[in-house]
Amino acid sequence: xxxxxxxxxxLPGFMELTPSDQILFNKIMDTIxxxxxxxxxxxxxxxxxxxxxxxxxxxxxxxxxQIYKVVKGDTNMCLRFDLTVPLxxxxxxxxxxxxxxYRRYHIGKVYRGERNQxxxxxxxxxxxxxxxxxxxxxxxxxxxxxxxIYSTFKxxxxxxxxxxxxxxxxxxxxxxxxGIDDSTLILRAVDKLEKIGVDNVKKELEDLEISKDNxxxxxxxxxxxxxNDEIINKLKDLxxxxxxxxxxxxxxxxxxxxxxxxxxxxxxxxxxxxxARGLDYYTGTVYETFLNDYPEIGSVCSGGRYxxxxxxxxxxxxxxxxxxxxxxxxxxxxxxxxxxKSTDNSLTQVLxxxxxxxxxxxxxGASILRKEGIYSQIYFEDGKMGKKFNYADxxxxxxxxxxxxxxxxxxxxxxxxxxxxxxxxxxxxxVLKCFK
Amino acid sequence: xxxxxxxxxxLPGFMELTPSDQILFNKIMDTIxxxxxxxxxxxxxxxxxxxxxxxxxxxxxxxxxQIYKVVKGDTNMCLRFDLTVPLxxxxxxxxxxxxxxYRRYHIGKVYRGERNQxxxxxxxxxxxxxxxxxxxxxxxxxxxxxxxIYSTFKxxxxxxxxxxxxxxxxxxxxxxxxGIDDSTLILRAVDKLEKIGVDNVKKELEDLEISKDNxxxxxxxxxxxxxNDEIINKLKDLxxxxxxxxxxxxxxxxxxxxxxxxxxxxxxxxxxxxxARGLDYYTGTVYETFLNDYPEIGSVCSGGRYxxxxxxxxxxxxxxxxxxxxxxxxxxxxxxxxxxKSTDNSLTQVLxxxxxxxxxxxxxGASILRKEGIYSQIYFEDGKMGKKFNYADxxxxxxxxxxxxxxxxxxxxxxxxxxxxxxxxxxxxxVLKCFK
Numbered sequence: 001x002x003x004x005x006x007x008x009x010x011l012p013g014f015m016e017l018t019p020s021d022q023i024l025f026n027k028i029m030d031t032i033x034x035x036x037x038x039x040x041x042x043x044x045x046x047x048x049x050x051x052x053x054x055x056x057x058x059x060x061x062x063x064x065x066q067i068y069k070v071v072k073g074d075t076n077m078c079l080r081f082d083l084t085v086p087l088x089x090x091x092x093x094x095x096x097x098x099x100x101x102y103r104r105y106h107i108g109k110v111y112r113g114e115r116n117q118x119x120x121x122x123x124x125x126x127x128x129x130x131x132x133x134x135x136x137x138x139x140x141x142x143x144x145x146x147x148x149i150y151s152t153f154k155x156x157x158x159x160x161x162x163x164x165x166x167x168x169x170x171x172x173x174x175x176x177x178x179g180i181d182d183s184t185l186i187l188r189a190v191d192k193l194e195k196i197g198v199d200n201v202k203k204e205l206e207d208l209e210i211s212k213d214n215x216x217x218x219x220x221x222x223x224x225x226x227x228n229d230e231i232i233n234k235l236k237d238l239x240x241x242x243x244x245x246x247x248x249x250x251x252x253x254x255x256x257x258x259x260x261x262x263x264x265x266x267x268x269x270x271x272x273x274x275x276a277r278g279l280d281y282y283t284g285t286v287y288e289t290f291l292n293d294y295p296e297i298g299s300v301c302s303g304g305r306y307x308x309x310x311x312x313x314x315x316x317x318x319x320x321x322x323x324x325x326x327x328x329x330x331x332x333x334x335x336x337x338x339x340x341k342s343t344d345n346s347l348t349q350v351l352x353x354x355x356x357x358x359x360x361x362x363x364x365g366a367s368i369l370r371k372e373g374i375y376s377q378i379y380f381e382d383g384k385m386g387k388k389f390n391y392a393d394x395x396x397x398x399x400x401x402x403x404x405x406x407x408x409x410x411x412x413x414x415x416x417x418x419x420x421x422x423x424x425x426x427x428x429x430x431v432l433k434c435f436k
Numbered sequence: 437x438x439x440x441x442x443x444x445x446x447l448p449g450f451m452e453l454t455p456s457d458q459i460l461f462n463k464i465m466d467t468i469x470x471x472x473x474x475x476x477x478x479x480x481x482x483x484x485x486x487x488x489x490x491x492x493x494x495x496x497x498x499x500x501x502q503i504y505k506v507v508k509g510d511t512n513m514c515l516r517f518d519l520t521v522p523l524x525x526x527x528x529x530x531x532x533x534x535x536x537x538y539r540r541y542h543i544g545k546v547y548r549g550e551r552n553q554x555x556x557x558x559x560x561x562x563x564x565x566x567x568x569x570x571x572x573x574x575x576x577x578x579x580x581x582x583x584x585i586y587s588t589f590k591x592x593x594x595x596x597x598x599x600x601x602x603x604x605x606x607x608x609x610x611x612x613x614x615g616i617d618d619s620t621l622i623l624r625a626v627d628k629l630e631k632i633g634v635d636n637v638k639k640e641l642e643d644l645e646i647s648k649d650n651x652x653x654x655x656x657x658x659x660x661x662x663x664n665d666e667i668i669n670k671l672k673d674l675x676x677x678x679x680x681x682x683x684x685x686x687x688x689x690x691x692x693x694x695x696x697x698x699x700x701x702x703x704x705x706x707x708x709x710x711x712a713r714g715l716d717y718y719t720g721t722v723y724e725t726f727l728n729d730y731p732e733i734g735s736v737c738s739g740g741r742y743x744x745x746x747x748x749x750x751x752x753x754x755x756x757x758x759x760x761x762x763x764x765x766x767x768x769x770x771x772x773x774x775x776x777k778s779t780d781n782s783l784t785q786v787l788x789x790x791x792x793x794x795x796x797x798x799x800x801g802a803s804i805l806r807k808e809g810i811y812s813q814i815y816f817e818d819g820k821m822g823k824k825f826n827y828a829d830x831x832x833x834x835x836x837x838x839x840x841x842x843x844x845x846x847x848x849x850x851x852x853x854x855x856x857x858x859x860x861x862x863x864x865x866x867v868l869k870c871f872k
Contacts, residue, residue, distance in 0.1 A: 005748065008525045011486065069507040144814070263799075381574050
């Protein structure tokens with residue numbers, strides 16, 4: 001025994017779960033992964049540490065301030081802060097080995113030195129998909145992405161959610177038509193509408209020295225609402241003679257048309273002209289996804305189309321479209337808000353309890369169960385029956401199988417449903433039947 | 437387009453796979469995970485970064501030299517170098533929330549600044565299981581571990597492998613009986629037998645100032661061989677009157693007896709007195725696993741019993757037993773040695789190719805396939821048929837489903853086996869039947 005005991009604790013902003021919560025977390029992660037794979041996305045797993053010159057090639061901005069540096073020897077290294085930069089590096093580096101369109105999913109941890117705050121994590125999982133074209137990428141890809149979102153959130157057990165869609169070309173084209181050339185900052189202001197309200201957006205636009213007249217026009221424009229078709233028709237009726245606008249509107253119409261073909265119900269997606277996304281990265285379609293019953297959570301899955309993935313690493317033009325689920329934050333919100341049940345989770349289906357001297361029969365029974373795919377654990381330790389039942393209860397194991405003298409003589413097991421308390425003495429074949 | 441292009445590359449000693457290899461890697465990881473879960477091990481996922489005072493509580497030795505430090509703000513942090521120290525910290529920290537015996541598996545990346553060398557990785561996956569008792573832990577747990585190893589490597593497709601077993605109490609007790617009190621360094625020397633040969637072990641023992649007579653006795657002792665029962669009987673026949681030796685022999689006998697009950701065939705496990713394990717951590721049973729056809733790989737799964745997991749973090753006595761698979765190194769060896777096939781891997785089963793104007797039917801077909809659990813991708817881009825077939829070939833997608841005018845008129849699809857070239861025009865129901 002050591003003299004000096006170090007207090008066991010983890011760093012603030014890092015998530016660590018109980019076994020029961022971890023089972024639930026893994027279930028969600030598995031569901032996302034399965035959906036991504038079902039649509040033909042290929043797995044990738046890149047190093048968590050990369051060369052700083054590579055990871056920070058773009059440079060500047062908030063990102064660099066949040067970076068975790070890694071020190072060992074002389075190399076400048078840091079931890080990845082998203083999965084997009086490693087993707088760009090990967091595609092540029094392995095360009096000749098990949099087949100395009102290259103569809104990849106990546107579920108992994110990323111690191112950001114965020115301000116310490118409840119619900120903000122410094123280590124968190126992202127679950128991303130991206131489709132990367134070589135030179136070009138059909139707009140249908142933009143329509144398939146919402147069908148992946150739809151399939152994933154349905155499988156996660158949600159029914160009432162809305163995938164909001166817009167196209168930044170429509171916004172930029174409209175701003176251009178008003179004589180405003182650089183739309184980046186305006187897009188960023190518009191994107192905050194939901195968060196800060198109309199009046200504050202107006203103020204931000206004023207600060208950007210947009211004329212009163214134009215501000216009114218912008219607010220009127222992004223307030224266009226109605227059904228998906230109504231919005232598109234209203235936009236068409238504006239007859240704005242701007243090339244970018246026309247292109248964006250054409251893309252949005254086609255995207256909406258195909259989203260329907262992909263089987264996403266009308267109530268699960270909505271054209272919304274206020275969706276702009278803050279990042280300057282996106283150039284066309286943009287997505288955000290909201291759980292209708294829990295708007296306070298904010299967007300649970302967002303992304304969009306970009307013109308060129310890997311400008312910092314290659315001269316190849318690589319347009320793409322993708323989305324990201326912030327898994328750690330989502331899990332935190334869902335469990336904190338009791339939207340999903342974070343207890344009663346067990347992978348193990350049966351706890352086998354041998355009475356003194358019947359370990360051999362216990363091992364035999366557990367082995368048969370496992371062979372049939374039933375996850376089973378044997379309780380090996382000494383102790384009273386109550387303690388062993390208690391163990392099963394605490395681990396939420398739904399069934400207990402007891403073997404003692406009487407059972408062994410009749411080649412049977414006492415099989416107990418821990419929830420109902422129902423117990424019957426049956427053969428291992430009959431136990432198996434209970435799981436079929 | 438940026439002016440300055442950064443060469444896309446990763447750090448030396450980090451593994452990054454092609455999509456096809458990644459699919460294979462994930463399959464192996466999933467198989468290990470499934471086996472661990474089948475035996476009732478609970479998942480855990482701890483932060484990759486921990487406080488240095490916690491992670492390095494033990495201090496000293498090789499470990500500290502290999503540590504990756506993490507810098508952000510003032511906190512002293514580093515990347516974990518194994519999964520055992522985080523487990524010790526986790527169990528001490530969450531002691532009151534856990535149910536004992538606590539069985540956990542952990543598959544995750546760890547970091548060691550090893551010397552740069554082929555086949556040595558600085559970021560690598562470990563896949564660990566441990567069973568932690570509260571105060572005590574029955575010896576049967578030591579016998580169950582080999583059955584998990586057996587089940588896992590069988591599922592990974594191996595038949596000919598040997599789980600070598602020993603008990604350090606037998607070695608230490610024997611050394612004690614020769615009048616040698618501190619056996620740590622001798623154990624470390626003996627453990628190198630396989631690597632450096634008998635003569636070099638003798639030399640190392642000479643350097644430790646062991647008498648010639650005792651060196652002969654030690655070599656004779658560890659050379660005891662035969663079947664599992666023969667070795668145990670020979671050990672019994674020695675009638676060594678050392679308490680530790682007697683305890684170790686009793687444990688080993690019981691472990692062997694139960695390993696049989698757990699259904700591990702006699703040819704897959706072997707008592708081997710030369711297995712000592714270098715780490716001073718282990719106190720009883722020790723394991724190493726070898727693929728008989730590829731001895732050059734060395735041990736693919738090792739571990740053992742320890743008296744106390746978390747001495748640095750708690751006064752609770754937490755004995756345990758566990759094993760670790762060095763997944764990244766194992767994968768490297770298996771693919772480099774062409775022991776497993778690292779090409780031809782695909783998750784996607786069908787590539788749906790629409791002819792011009794038949795995207796709707798393609799989407800319809802792919803949606804039906806996915807609903808039935810068949811992973812499918814639609815090829816959205818323009819291009820010649822050959823290019824599209826080529827795409828399926830490069831991604832090893834086994835089937836292609838083509839939809840054009842003729843097919844659509846008959847409500848059928850041209851379904852092609854990409855390996856045999858066989859193609860038939862059939863309904864979607866008939867396509868589904870091909871997968872059943």
